[in-house]
Amino acid sequence: MRSVTEVANGIKTTFTIPSSPLTKFCKVAGVLVTLSAQSEISVTPTVMPTAGQTVETFFGTDLAVPPGTVTASFNGAAMPAPIGGYPLTLLFNITAVSGTSPTMNAKVQILDAPSGSWVDFPGAFITTQTAVGVAMLNIGVGLQNVANVSVNLPIRNIYRVVVTIGGTTPSFTFSVSAQAT
Numbered sequence: 766m767r768s769v770t771e772v773a774n775g776i777k778t779t780f781t782i783p784s785s786p787l788t789k790f791c792k793v794a795g796v797l798v799t800l801s802a803q804s805e806i807s808v809t810p811t812v813m814p815t816a817g818q819t820v821e822t823f824f825g826t827d828l829a830v831p832p833g834t835v836t837a838s839f840n841g842a843a844m845p846a847p848i849g850g851y852p853l854t855l856l857f858n859i860t861a862v863s864g865t866s867p868t869m870n871a872k873v874q875i876l877d878a879p880s881g882s883w884v885d886f887p888g889a890f891i892t893t894q895t896a897v898g899v900a901m902l903n904i905g906v907g908l909q910n911v912a913n914v915s916v917n918l919p920i921r922n923i924y925r926v927v928v929t930i931g932g933t934t935p936s937f938t939f940s941v942s943a944q945a946t
Contacts, residue, residue: 852905
């Protein structure tokens, strides 16, 4: 394990990177001043800590798309691919769907660093989703190529999930978790 500590806005944060291929786990080690205003990237505890109090908050499995409800197409956040050549498994967990003829399509894009452009990862798409359920997409060397299920290519870049929503007043509540397999 490797740890990195930084102090910003009165919060001392220790990022602990486990030997796991996914490295988005971190721990907030201590609050140096009272948190009076939360920002988008700050911790939101259930009870406001006081100055000097330690807060044990862990950010669990990697989420390529955090849980939420969407009604329009969007590009997910940039995510690090698993290190060490491990395959990537994306789990699309759809918990609610509404609207008239709602559809959700998703694909994986990788970042072309020299140009700064996002490009589609060959074959990394899921079947069109129209109802509550789970879809899984596996990407990695040694997998059998199966349309909308697995892609036999290494993923070594920064990637993102791109979601396209269709239908009349569509709404999907879902998340996409990412793990090395």
